[in-house]
């Protein structure tokens with residue numbers, strides 16, 4: 043407890059619980075770590091503020107989107123009343139390799155989960171215990187991309203990657219092995235440019251513990267506990283402010299995504315602005331064909 047008197051500690055804890063309740067839910071854990079004498083005490087302090095997370099298994103029900111079409115290559119589920127959607131690539135005989143049809147279905151399911159305001163977190167996983175996903179289905183690879191039901195070559199996984207990146211809800215990859223993700227650029231940010239070069243140039247296999255050590259995955263648990271642990275993380279996220287999560291996700295990506303990232307962050311600011319009385323005065327004045335009166339709104343420092 044070095045550097046803090048009992049009184050100062052209480053004041054900090056009050057401040058932490060304020061921040062936790064109102065704005066940035068990720069702050070308390072890091073502050074608690076800084077002010078606590080050991081990781082165990084940090085955990086205690088975190089739990090005093092947040093309470094324990096329910097460790098029961100989630101109960102899944104099959105979900106659909108409003109196209110009325112059935113899914114062939116994926117399983118789409120929701121844990122009713124929990125706010126969690128789960129999307130599973132269901133081609134275990136090919137180590138969950140994806141074909142254009144798989145990607146089209148993934149895009150539909152992610153769209154539905156985005157639009158469903160009862161959903162706050164989405165899990166992406168692969169069927170079976172052998173692999174999360176082995177990339178594009180090589181049996182369908184032609185010179186102009188991947189081809190399945192029509193004769194059109196497609197590289198539509200790029201659309202899916204952008205969709206996941208811009209989706210205003212967290213997406214947790216529940217994986218059995220690593221995936222390079224957004225090509226090499228984002229992975230290089232995660233593991234560092236030297237490690238990324240080693241991975242791409244040497245094409246070695248890495249186990250889950252090495253992936254954790256290099257910062258590629260957040261945590262490693264025994265396979266039989268993978269879903270339970272993932273659901274626990276979802277529930278922790280779901281206790282926090284949806285708006286804060288939305289803005290944080292776009293803020294975390296904004297610099298890397300350049301203009302597209304700033305556009306998304308700006309879109310979130312607009313959404314929050316629309317909810318203010320000030321914005322409503324602008325709209326009402328337009329509808330009433332008069333000049334807006336913004337004089338009563340403070341110009342904050």
Ligand SMILES: CC(C)(COP(=O)(O)OP(=O)(O)OC[C@H]1O[C@@H](n2cnc3c(N)ncnc32)[C@H](O)[C@@H]1OP(=O)(O)O)[C@@H](O)C(=O)NCCC(=O)NCCSC(=O)CCC(=O)c1ccccc1C(=O)O
Nearest residue numbers: 135136137139176177178179180181188196197198199200
């Ligand atoms: C994943 C392996 C390391 C797993 O190895 P192992 O556990 O020993 O299993 P296997 O016996 O090898 O495989 C079992 C079974 O599955 C079939 N299979 C596995 N992976 C694929 C695959 N990707 N495509 C088709 N079939 C697959 C395998 O043939 C076996 O079938 P049997 O009939 O039982 O023999 C290992 O399997 C492996 O290395 N797989 C290949 C991995 C690979 O090369 N993936 C492609 C990477 S490139 C890629 O994903 C393209 C990215 C991309 O798609 C893209 C990129 C940029 C722009 C756009 C796009 C896009 O839209 O597609």
